[in-house]
Amino acid sequence: MEVIDLAWWKLGLAALLILALAATGYLARLGITRSLLIAALRTVIQLALIGLVLEALFASSAFYWIALLALVMLLVAGREVVARQGRRLRGWWAFSIGTGAMFVSSFTVTILALTVVIGPEPWYAPQYAIPLLGMMLGNTMTGVSLSLDRLNDSVWRQRAVIENRLMLGQTWQQALEDIRRDAMRSGMMPSINAMAAAGIVSLPGMMTGQILAGSPPAVAVKYQILVMLIITVGTGFGALMAVSWGGRRLFDDRERLRLDRLVKT
């Protein structure tokens, strides 16, 4: 079965609908018009550009180009993690901890899935590597930023409790125990919820896309299961690393709570 290509003018029809929504929002003074239009425009431009990049990348398949794209994706995700935190660590710490956690978890899991589970030839074949890494990074980014945001915010709010626990001779790990558990929970919740609802409430995007592109549903389902499982693994380990590195940084070597290391963004 051949995929039906979409002509550009047909996308224009969908764009007209967005314009209609924007106009309605403007007339009803809902205050979403501006951000809606900017976001729609960004989608079109960013996706058109990545389409060109992927076309070029698939044509060359050189390892260093793929590695470069992966690096750019990682750095942008790292910046996004910093921007999504209400309070973040001062200096380069926020960026380094977020990016480091995402790098270790999503790259390890992606490479593992590519080499052991899927096994394309070569293992870094961009048709598999780039979409997989993109999905991993996107979800890990959400998990890491949610958990770091929760960690820093709770520590800020509960500083009196933490210090009182320290005064009673608890180690910094004990004093942070409840907050760390909360932060992990909020980082993991989106992935756990997505797994619970998959197939019943929602048909995940990747599977839908594959079926539209002509894959037999049985194959598409297997890929979707693989992706959801490894996304959860990546998000979980990513949040775990971010929370333990971030928590460590909030205390100094004398186990004092150092809120001066946090800044409001």
Added chain:
Amino acid sequence: MLENLSVGTLSNVSLRIPGGQVVCLSGPSGSGKSRLLRAVADLEPHGGRVSLGDTAQLDVPAHQWRRRVVMVPADSQWWFDEVGCHFPVDAKARLPSALGFPPEVMGWSVSRLSSGERQRLALWRALVLEPEVLLLDEPTANLDNDSTEAIETWLLDEIRRRQIAVLWVAHDPGQIHRVADSHYRIHGTRLERANGSD
């Protein structure tokens, strides 16, 4: 024992507290009394040296230091729902009657305690750790006169019996007169010994 301690606006604070003795500390609010206690508990970066017997503050991990030098803050914090969860299991049997609680208090929920009750329980929570030094930040601020004196008597008794060295921040001259073996006052950046007459 404190040597040339400096924290915040205070500098060159030197003090020696023998076991079983109470040193009271007073001064205008904002003069750094609490920060001085926090520095002794090593909760705040500071200059100078603090030692306990032969052990210097920096010789042991911070949490071990704070097990021996326990601070009770002016407003105590409670993080579990039930009072008893904040205490070791055997603390229930040893609950001192001077605190004025029935034995069931360990099963109460923290939210029904008044601020005065929390303060009394916070003192007991610190004492069950069997500290060698106690740092008390206005321990009777939320108590009425009768229970203040009852708590003072109980605390002094425990302090003498266990030979605890105590640094006690207090406002009330009457209280200082009742509990202090010596009294220091904060003057600007220095600590000055107050006369025995007040």
